[in-house]
Amino acid sequence: MSIAPIVRSIQVKASPARAFDLFATRMTEWWPRGRTLAKSPHAAIILEPREGGKWGERDAAGNEMRWGKVLAWEPPARLLLGWQINCDWGYDPDLLTEVELTFAPAEGGGTLVTLEHRNLERFGADAARHAEKLGAGWPERLAEFARYADGRA
Amino acid sequence: MTNTYRPLDSLAALGDPTRRAIFERVAARPSSVGELARGLPVSRPAVSQHLRVLKAAGLVGETPEGTRRIYRLDPRGIAAMRDWLDAQWSQALAAFKDFADQETNDEQTKEETPE
Numbered sequence: 001m002s003i004a005p006i007v008r009s010i011q012v013k014a015s016p017a018r019a020f021d022l023f024a025t026r027m028t029e030w031w032p033r034g035r036t037l038a039k040s041p042h043a044a045i046i047l048e049p050r051e052g053g054k055w056g057e058r059d060a061a062g063n064e065m066r067w068g069k070v071l072a073w074e075p076p077a078r079l080l081l082g083w084q085i086n087c088d089w090g091y092d093p094d095l096l097t098e099v100e101l102t103f104a105p106a107e108g109g110g111t112l113v114t115l116e117h118r119n120l121e122r123f124g125a126d127a128a129r130h131a132e133k134l135g136a137g138w139p140e141r142l143a144e145f146a147r148y149a150d151g152r153a
Numbered sequence: 154m155t156n157t158y159r160p161l162d163s164l165a166a167l168g169d170p171t172r173r174a175i176f177e178r179v180a181a182r183p184s185s186v187g188e189l190a191r192g193l194p195v196s197r198p199a200v201s202q203h204l205r206v207l208k209a210a211g212l213v214g215e216t217p218e219g220t221r222r223i224y225r226l227d228p229r230g231i232a233a234m235r236d237w238l239d240a241q242w243s244q245a246l247a248a249f250k251d252f253a254d255q256e257t258n259d260e261q262t263k264e265e266t267p268e
Contacts, residue, residue, distance in 0.1 A: 003232075006239050010250045013257040022253045030252035032244050087234055113249070115242055123234050124180050124212075124226050 005118035012111050016103040017076035019111040023101065024079055025049065037089055038065040047081075049073055055081055056091075066091040071098065078102050087123055097122055166210035171195055172203040179213050183225035 012019050022030070027045035036042045042057040046064070053070040068091075072080035081099040086092040097119040106112040167173045175189055186204065190197040204224055207213040214227040 003235060006235065006242060008239075008242050008246055010246045012250050012253040014253050018257070019253055022256060023249060026252075030249050032248045113246065115246060117238055117242060120235055120238075121180070121226065 003120040005116050005120065007114065007116045009112055009114040011106050012113060013109075014111055015076075015109060016105055016111045019113060020076045020079065020103045023103075023113065024073075024075070036065075037067065037085060038063070068096075068099075076103055083117065095122060166206050166212060169203070171199070172206060175200060175203050176207055176212060179207075179224050180226050183223045185218075185221045185223055187221075189224070 014022060024047055027047050028042075031042070031045050034041060036045075036057045038057055038059055040059040040061070040063070043060040044058045046054060046056050046058055048054050048070060051070055051073055053073070054066060055068045055070060056064055056066040058064045066084070068082040068084040070080070071082050072078060074080075079101040081101070083097045083099050084092055084095050086095050097117065100116045100118070102114045104112045104114070167176060171193065174193060178184060178189055178192065186197055186200050189204075190200045193200065195203075204213060204215075208215065208227075211227055213224050215222045215224050217223075
C-alpha cells in the first residue's frame with residue numbers, strides 16, 4: 001500500500017539555474033528559523049553538493065544533526081534528497097523517503113519549483129522497527145534494574 | 154469508543170513477534186486472513202486475534218472484497234507524520250520564494266542602475 005505523496009509547487013522570478021543554486025547552496029539563508037529538528041536553533045543547514053553528500057543542520061556549538069543525504073545532484077533541473085527522519089523525529093539511516101525538487105522554466109523567465117515527498121508508507125515499516133528496538137532494549141533495562149535493586153537490598 | 158491514533162499503543166501492539174510479522178506482511182501487501190496464515194506457523198484464529206489487536210491500535214484496517222476481508226495498513230498513524238511534513242514543506246517553500254525573489258529583485262536593481 002502506498003500513501004499519497006506530498007506535492008507542493010511555487011513560482012519564483014529567478015531562472016531555473018539560479019533557483020536551483022539558491023535553493024541548494026544557500027539553504028542556511030532561507031530555511032525558516034525555528035523550523036528545524038535539533039533542540040538548539042540552527043547556525044547552518046548543511047547540503048553537500050554531490051550525490052551521497054550529507055544533508056542536515058549544525059548549531060552554533062558545532063553539533064550536527066543529520067536529516068538525510070543527497071541522492072541526485074542534477075542542476076539546473078532536479079535535486080533528489082533522502083529524508084531519513086523517523087516517527088520519533090530522530091535520524092535513522094535505515095529509513096529512506098525521497099524528496100524530489102524539480103526546477104522547470106515558467107513564463108516570464110521564472111521557474112516553477114515543485115517538491116514531492118514520497119515513500120511515506122515507509123514510516124509504517126519504521127514503526128515496526130522501532131517496536132523491535134524497544135523489545136530488544138527491555139531485557140537489558142530489566143537486568144540493570146535487577147542489579148540496582150539487588151545492590152540496595 | 155473513539156479510535157484515535159496513539160503512537161505508544163501502536164508500539165506496544167508490535168511488541169509481539171508474531172504480530173509484528175503479520176503487520177509487516179500487511180504493510181508489504183494487502184492480504185486476507187487465509188493468505189497471512191499460510192505463510193506463518195500459526196492458526197487462522199490466532200492470526201485473526203492478532204489482527205484485532207493491530208486494528209485496535211490503529212495500525213491495520215480492513216475492507217470487504219467479495220466474501221473475504223482484506224487487511225491493509227491503516228494510514229492514520231502515518232497521516233500524523235504526513236500532516237507535519239506537509240506544514241513543514243509549505244513553510245520552507247514559502248520562505249524560499251521570499252528569499253529567491255528578493256535576491257532576483259536585488260540583481261535586477263543592480264543591472265538597472267549602473268555605477
